[in-house]
Amino acid sequence: MTANTPQFRLPYPVDSDNISDIPDILRAQAESIEKVLKEFDFNGQDPNALVSKVSSHELRIVNLERTTEYPIFYQRNTRMPLQKAVFQTIPGLSPVLQNTEYVTYANGAFKFNYDCIATVCCNVTIDSNSSTDYSQRNFIALGLNWSGIDSPLFSSRLGLANFGTEFSASSFYAGKMNSGDTLTPFNYNTREVQPILQLATMSIVVKAL
Incomplete structure (x- = not known):
């Protein structure tokens, strides 16, 4: 058979x-x-x-697959006093949409794991009871490869944005990031009345090279 x-x-x-x-x-x-x-x-x-x-x-x-744009979105919704005359890291931005293969987050810093083109926006809202003395400074920026200690170098303060007469400010940066580079959103304030941070959002779109 x-x-x-x-x-x-x-x-x-x-x-x-x-x-x-x-x-x-x-x-x-x-x-x-x-x-x-x-x-x-x-x-x-x-x-x-x-x-x-x-x-x-x-x-x-x-x-x-490598060059596809990957969006990452972070948000912090809590009240946090902004100290006076201190470069203060904006911490605790928890991911809503996360692509940790490309970007990781730890200790207030966003780390890029590949050479890429990154489009980054950080928006911060403070309470409306803050000082209205606009001769004093209050701004946000993105610290490039900043340790979070002492004053970041002027060359590493990306997307610096003043609050001015408004109670919100948006820091924006677009450019090449090298593998291992970090971005740390931070605030600097010299107003007599301490502003209270109410909401901070961070959005990143990464396109790998």
Whole structure:
């Protein structure tokens, strides 16, 4: 009785088969092989060229995945006194949408894990009972590779934005970030009446290079 291979079910003769059945068994085997090969029909093309095209498409897919824009959104909704004459990190921004493969968050800093183009916006709202002496300073910015200790270098204060006569300010930056770079949102205030931070949001869109 004819047997079949376990994966493609190709027939082959066994000891109990009659010699006269061999032609039929071989025909069935050939037809089964042809049916399997049709699944790999190259329609007259060079199989090596087709494999090369498949590899090219796979590479394009990988590149598209790498260069897709990944949004990350963080928000802090709590009351926090802003100290006077202190470069104060805005901490505790918890992720709502997170792509930690590209950006991680720890100790008030956002760390970029790949070379990328980043579009970053930080918005801070303070209470309306703050001082209205606008000759005094109150601003937010993004500290590039800042440790959060002492004064950040002027060159690392990205997207500096003053509150001015308003009770909210938005810091914006777009540019290349290198793998390992960090951004730390911070506030600086010299007003006599301490502002109270009410809401801080941070949105980042990353496009890997």
